[in-house]
Amino acid sequence: MTALTLKVHNRIAEIGESAWNALRDDDNPFTSFAYLEALEITGCVNQASGWQPVHLSLSDDTGVIQGVMPLYVKYHSMGEYVFDQSWAQAYEQAGGSYYPKLQAAIPFTPVTGARLLSPDPQVRQALAQAAISLCDSNKLSSLHITFPREDEWQLMGEMGLLQRRDQQFWWDNAGYKSFDDFLAALSSNRRKVIRRERRDVQSIVDLKWIVGAEITEAHLDQLYGFIENTYDRKWGTGRPYLTRAFFSRIRETMRDQMALVFAYEGSEAVAGAINFIGGDTLYGRQWGALVDVPFLHFEVCYYQAIDFAIARGLKRVEAGTQGEHKLSRGYLPNPVYSAHYIRDKRLRAPVEAYLVREREAVAEQMLFLVEEASPFKKGG
Template identity: 70%
Template sequence: MSLPALTVALHRSISEIDATVWDGLKDDDNPFNSHAFLETLEQTDCVGEASGWLPHHLSLSDETGAIRGVMPLYLKLHSMGEYVFDHSWAQAYERAGGRYYPKLLSAAPFTPVTGARLLSPDPDIRRALIRAAVDLTDNNGLSSLHINFPTDTEWEEMGEAGLLLRQDQQFWWDNNNYNSFDDFLGALSANRRKVIRRERRDVQAALDLRVITGDDITETHLDQLHAFIENTYDRKWGAPYLTRDFFSLITERMRERIILVFAYDGDEAVAGAINYVGGDTLYGRQWGATVEVPFLHFEVCYYQAIDYAIAHGLKRVEAGTQGEHKISRGYLPHSVYSAHHIRDEALRAPVARYLLQERMAVMEQMQRLEAEGSPFKKA
């Protein structure tokens, strides 16, 4: 079936696109590609010129003016906050005399979570979005287009369109119809059960853990959460990506999706994490602490998330990127993806060779990690 004539438009703010139109084109319940989440990032200065994330969202409209597809898209002045690393590509290209930045990126900013990037239920429209983004890159002399953490189906469509395919891994916990945390522990080897029980016991003997949701979330909680995150970033990476205003506005807009886990020493909050619920998945995001307590990170970010998922019938916990230490705590390797269009063949060719080798290495590593590191009882 042939497509009608489509008009390509760029939007310097997602507010230019009606929220009901944007969200109506989504076929998932992922909170991070929603209009509310992306608009909140813009309105609270998390993305914009100062941060080096310039919104250039892409839309395709038919002859009636109806928007048939959209794509979150940013002109990037650097490669920070992406969690798919291309710094070495940029350095090599610039050493050879090329200009790598600015580049185009389709992603949920600062959020390494798989979700739809080509928002349309029509595969022909999705393919047209890919072509439009590639043309935008080439016609404006940009070095490259990157699409981070797309769905499996989108990734395949991007490969069919000629984009270079990249694969990585994250560690997710899957709910095998467990009735309780003890039920989950019963699926593990005896040694791992013992270790996890000890870790939880030690933290819970020192601190009081509380889950805070819905109308119980206050501005004081958000002040504390931001301070925890800021403290952790200061020690490890520098300033956090998300502003304090972001947490107030996203809670106003997504209160029913937000799960806070706080740790208290008496009446004093000393650690906290923010999670989001989307569909059948709990997504662990930022966390921080002002105290050093052994295993506190595991309890606040991993074990409490499992407890919540089991109690609420969720099928999965995605606890963020990296971290092979998650395997021994029941979080097993899962594939995540990105796709890349590089305009200059002098850079494209070596990157293509590298990605082929990298995909093979990632698949071998995933198989090895699950075979050798899985805490679950052998069948």
């Protein structure tokens, strides 16, 4: 491989939209230049928020960028969805400084996607090695590459990074023609429960999809109000990770990939969620509500997403992280990955031992959930 020149960028704009997007090989909306730039220019990520961009690029001797990596200096462990707070606490109790650290991720977005953007396997490896070297040269505690693709995760394991595996619950479209067609694949009990939940919700609210060019700033005002209210009720704060300006920005640059679903009591919108369409997948993201209606969250975030995916011929719904409650609603466990470089061997050794046990436990749990707890008919 020819010599490559490494650059560290404090703004993704320094790399440029055409150069960044030329290195993507899928339609994942969250690895796009537009999404990542929107996070930066609307104040979601910066040093004050604890996400300082330090994106990497590798260029050949003609100056053409051959690989890029979304990378951040992190001053806390919030907004990552791969939890390492116990590692931080243990290290600091032993006299170390866990923060700042390096994080290769899409901020606030637990969606699997490329983290080493290049068509060349050697460049991908060089990007990972460059991030490790950046960690070492700046005496940072660690590097965390979260929600990479499985092939990237395997590469990082071969390079000696510690490997972590978890699970998310996704819905897969087995060629269903309608929601009832999907229900027919479930056990009798699960069909009855889901029908009852949907009937109860739909007797109180009306549901409506607002997609692409139909989305207005007024819709985004309403959506943000839902999200703020839910943050306040759940965590005691009305300040979501994503700013209101972020939603306006992506409406300008990514509107064709946006899909809102709102719930109405009469003419008043009382709940809603934002989804993104990428290739053959619908990605469920933020949601919120102004009212407490039993099963409303399941209807807005899970059942409506299935309806939408079937109608659009999409193959999958990814409805976010965590939540075994998704299983009984037709969302099955799928593996998600992260890789970790820990500079201090005193912390690395116990974390490595823990991750071996954790991977085994996750694999066993996924197998049990698929074979014993699946809502689908046996043998179906």
